[in-house]
Structure formats: structure tokens, C-alpha cells
Amino acid sequence: MSARTVLLRGRGRRATRLTPREVRERSLLLRLISLLLQYPDEELTAARDELADEVRCLQPSPTARQLTAFTDWFAARPADALRAHYVETFDLRRKSSLYLTYYLHGDTRRRGMALLTLNRRYRAAGWRADDGELPDHLPLVLEFAALAGPETGEAPLRQHRRGLALIHRALTDADSPYRHVLAALLALLPPVTDADLRAVAELAAQGPPREDIGLAPYGEYGSGEFAPPGTFAPPDQAPPTLMPAPSPHACPSAPPSPPSPSSTPEGPR
Template sequence: MSPLPATIPAPVRTRIRADARRRTVPTPDAAERRALLLRLLSLPLRYPDHELTDGRPRLTAAVAALPPSRAGAELAAFMAWFTAEEPEELVRHHAGTFDPRRDSSLHLTHYLNGDLRRRGLALLALKQRYRAAGWEPEGAEPPDHLPVVLEFAALAGPGRGEAPLRQHRRGLELIHRTLTDIGSPYRHLLAALCTLPPPPAEDTEPSPGAGAHPEAER
């Protein structure tokens, strides 16, 4: 892009450059790779039931096939531990790590919304967002459970799909710090997510019910 004339005021030049960045659309290959990475982060964060532990060889192969990146390296470091542990140890570690009452909770509204009423409204907003995209999560986990949010991001794309991740960025960073402090291998998954570059294009459309409750995007 050619330089903007110096006669244009600095705030206007900044806005023009920001608008140009938002109009940049990722290539189909880049979008597919990003979706795959988000999906590969979602799966091992789930409760390690038999289906997940039995699928570890396939997960490891998929991670090994990723293009080189900081996020991919963190994911590979986690998988080295995840594949070496016995299923019973994985269950014990997961249950002891992701206590919903602590700062390692995977329920993202725990960090952004304080009381139960505000969290209830935030969960409702997420449900509305998913339904507006034509998606219904499987399983019994609430809509703010990080693996669910990651799966939606992978399915719906970097704009609307990743909006909840952008909104809960501070919570994700807090989870990462907590996992690092306690030395949990799950810190690698949060590190991968936190080091993932912003998407080339972002959706600025407000979430369903925006303005009516604290979960509305700013």
C-alpha cells in the first residue's frame, strides 16, 4: 500500500490504515489452517474421557502435520505429555487443575462477569450468538466453556467466530498465568492460544442483544 499523504491528519491516517486491515480477507488456505489449529486446541482441553484418550495417536499426527509456528510448537509440547500419561492420571490432573472456583476455570464468564445474574445474561448472549450462526453445541458443557468457544471459533471463522475469544482475552491470559504458576502442562495450550496472531479480518458487528447486558461486545 502506498504511503498516505502527510497532509492527512494523523488520527485520520490511523483510521484509514485500520479500515484497510479490516478489509483484508484471509486466503482460504490460511483460514482453514487457523480453523484446524483452533480445533486442535479445543479437543485436548476437554475432559479426557475414553474417546479422547483413545484418539491421542490421531491428535498427535494432526499436530505434527501443522506448519511451523509458535502456537504449533506449544501444542506439540503439550501432546508430548498428553500421550505419555496414563488415562487415569489425565483424568486426575484435569479434574484437579480446572476447578470452576479458581482462576484456572475454563468457564470464561467467570472472569468477565461477577455475579450470577450478569453471568446468566452473558451465557444467554453466547447461546444467541451460536444459534444465529446456525450452530448448537453438543454435550452438557455451558456455552462459555473454553473448548466450546474454541470449537465455535473454528467453525464460524475469524470474524464472528473468534469474537468471544477476543472479548475474553484477559480471562485467557489469567488462566495461562495460573497454569504456568502451578506448572500444569495445560499451560502450553493456553500459551498457544494467547500467541496466536490476530486474524486478518475482524467482524465488528455487535453480538446478539448487544447493549442490553455486559456481554455485549465493545
């Protein structure tokens, strides 16, 4: 990321610029969300107090408030209970799966094309994930967004914001504290429109698309609509989360050190 300010094209509003400091703060928020959505293994649960301290030191914002509500719960629960809740929430319930292309394409051949497109996006940015997860796994998508910056890195999140809204809805219905983490992420993305809400309600009622004979289009493609193979037209960039001046108390100035999805930048070929 260059030291220049980054132009973010607002939807029907004057262009808003992020300063380099705001870009760094946004990257920290995305990395924290990525960490908190990972499976709570021994290494991550051992870092709970550090993560909670980092969240408490965030500048006030809707995202920070939601992350504080989650880390208060996360830090207080026994590790075994956290792992059981995670598996039940994300592995055993399709409506709150963390694999984003499932909500856009369901179990169809189009999902394979979407995964390939996402992998190509990572490689075009010089980034490679090595943890064995599919490229649409949300913690991985968030780590890419944190590393690659608001325009390139966050494009997959903007494209899949309806799926993210559906995950948040499912977590809210299940009364899972992870709803706060999804709410924190949604606060960073473009606002959900009436069309988004209708699409999310339809997805919740009918589920993602299934493979049909002939693979007829699933709908006219728009911002987050079901897309034909190879189509990629993400919505406009979300406005930044503006932060007030730092408070005088001392807080860590760098992201915490718990594990993140294993990833390495690709060197020159």
C-alpha cells in the same frame, strides 16, 4: 464460509487478508485446541497418538510449537493420571476454570445475561451445542470459533482474552502442561496490552466481581473490561497466523477424528 478472502481489521496496522487456505488452517488449530482442552475420557485418550501426529504435521508457528510441547506430555502420561490432573486443574481451581464469563462477570446476575447473549450468538449463526455444557465453556467456544470462522466465530474469544490470559497465568503458576494449550490459543489472538496485563494482575489478586447492592458498574467498558448488561463490543480481529508453504512429507489433510463437544447445525426453521 465463502471462498472469498476474509478481511481482518488489524489494530493500528494495515488490513490483513486471510486466504481460504489460511482460514482452514486456523480452523484446524482452533479445533485441535478445543479437543485438547476437553476432559480426557477413554475415547480422547485412545486418540492421543493420532492427535500428536496431527500436531507434528502443522506448519511451523508459535501455536504449533506450544501444541507440540503439550502433546508430547499428553501422549506419554497414563490415562488415569491425565484424568486426575484435569479434574484438579480445571474443576477444583477457580482461577483456572474453563468458564469464560466467570472472569468477566463473576458470580453476578450479569453473567446470566452474558450466557444468554452467547447462546443467541450461536443460534444466530445457525449452530446449536447439545453436550449439556454452559455456552461459555472454553472447548465449546473454540469449536464454535473453528466452525463459524474468524470474524463471527472468534469474537467471543477476543472479548474474553483477559480471562484467557488469567487462565494461562494460573496454569503457569501451577506448572501445568495445559499452560502450553492456552499459550497456543493466545498466540492466535490480539497481543496482550499493558492495560490487559494490569487487569489480569487485578483479577488474580481480587478475583472476579461479586454481586453488590444496586449492581453498580464494575468499571468503564473497553476491550475485555467488565461490561454492563447487554453490552457487546469485541476488540478488533487478531492478525492471522501466517503459514509457510507445505513441506513435502505426507501428513493428514483433514482434522483428526476424536470426539468434539456434541454439536449440530440448526436447519432452516
